[in-house]
Amino acid sequence: MTAEPNVIGLPSATRVCLLVVDALGWEALAAHADLAPFLHRAARPDALDAAFPTTTAASLGAIGTGRPAGVHGLTGATVALPDRTRPMNVLAWKLHGVGPRVHLDATVVPEVFQPIPTVFERAAAAGLRPVAVGPSKHAGSGLSRAIIRGAMQIEADTPADLVTLTLGALAAAERRLVYAYHGGLDRVGHIHGVNSPHWRRELARIDALVARLAHELPDATLLVVTGDHGMVDVPRARQVEVSDHPELMEGVRVLAGEPRCRHVHAEPGAASSVLAAWGSQLGAVAAVVSREEAMEADWYGPHVPDRVRGRIGDVLAVATDAIAIVQKHVDPQQRELVGHHGALTDTERLVPLAVVA
Structure with a gap:
């Protein structure tokens, strides 16, 4: 055509x-x-x-x-x-x-x-x-x-x-x-x-x-x-409620994305500690990587222009198991959902x- x-x-x-x-x-x-x-x-x-x-x-x-x-x-x-x-x-x-x-x-x-x-x-x-x-x-x-x-x-x-x-x-x-x-x-x-x-x-x-x-x-x-x-x-029992793990929000400015692919935007200077906290808590059930690692792996394609770079979290937590990372105080509806998507399975x-x- x-x-x-x-x-x-x-x-x-x-x-x-x-x-x-x-x-x-x-x-x-x-x-x-x-x-x-x-x-x-x-x-x-x-x-x-x-x-x-x-x-x-x-x-x-x-x-x-x-x-x-x-x-x-x-x-x-x-x-x-x-x-x-x-x-x-x-x-x-x-x-x-x-x-x-x-x-x-x-x-x-x-x-x-x-x-x-x-x-x-x-x-x-x-x-x-x-x-x-x-x-x-x-x-x-x-x-x-x-x-x-x-x-x-x-x-x-x-x-x-x-x-x-x-x-x-x-x-x-x-x-x-x-x-x-x-x-x-x-x-x-x-x-x-x-x-x-x-x-x-x-x-x-x-x-x-x-x-x-x-x-x-x-x-x-x-x-x-x-x-x-x-x-x-994702069974209800496999939901990870962020408020149950306060260390996950230490040094975090904004949590974006969705339950199976979280973009964690850190406060200035806190990206390394945020990466460590999320990796320690969720590394067994999610791929927890830095923005740079995600970009090097071409998750977002071979080239990410500067206007888009800041829309990717300083840290990403991408589910590898049947989990969903939810926030009942931010979006209570997420806890009621059974089906989810966003990850790389x-x-x-x-x-x-x-x-x-």
Whole structure:
């Protein structure tokens, strides 16, 4: 469709629909092929590697820009800001945690915070009219301005509307790029857990939705379905409550990220002691590394510009076991969740690539 590199070898087409199913992991799909036979048959034999951290903001940022989190700068579900003691919730584009509900669209301008031209802007410049179909709460949001700007946003708040409006957008032009987003599996997995009856029913419904979408595609349309990350269940007994270990917050300015990938931002001069404390407490169940070590390992890609460097914690704690690092006094909802993601396990990192031409 455009001069963009075709790094995953997709067939050429004049119309392309990319459907992102939030939290559709490769391992979960393979383990439940009976519930999702259409997706399982359409999936390529090799998984894709989702962006690190394996969380929606970072992965959708990678999809929307074609760049890793170290370049687009959405480095976690919550991100520390230089002039705030509370991090920014990237999905909501507002301050996270206890305190006033401060929306940040005007002060943390999305187009400045994430300045890389999006895929949709590049498609528009090539003469296409890209469209994004998703929940009304996403339309015009800070996150949408950061990662899907350049696309005309169409609001779809039910699965039926998602299919109908996606098909309509595809049929409206001979050359078209349509991005569609489905968030149900992530929501159900967080609340009830992967492989719960609720999750299994949702996966089956999504498979039926994809099958209908595929069968009703206009001619010369390529349908691509993938996830932004997988998900793991964390028993309540395996939650690490930060307030139970006060040494973890000594010398800490801001705790950001998410329960399975924590960004620990230290007070000036305290990074070494913070690294030692977190390593001593959590080293057996998490990879506890410095910012420099994470960057040397290319976790955020081979190059991290200065504007992004400070959004990565001085210390990172990335779960290697079934744990979640939570703060009941900051985000009590986290303690109620069963499913989590964000770390580097294969279950969280690998996502399917289903292609229907």
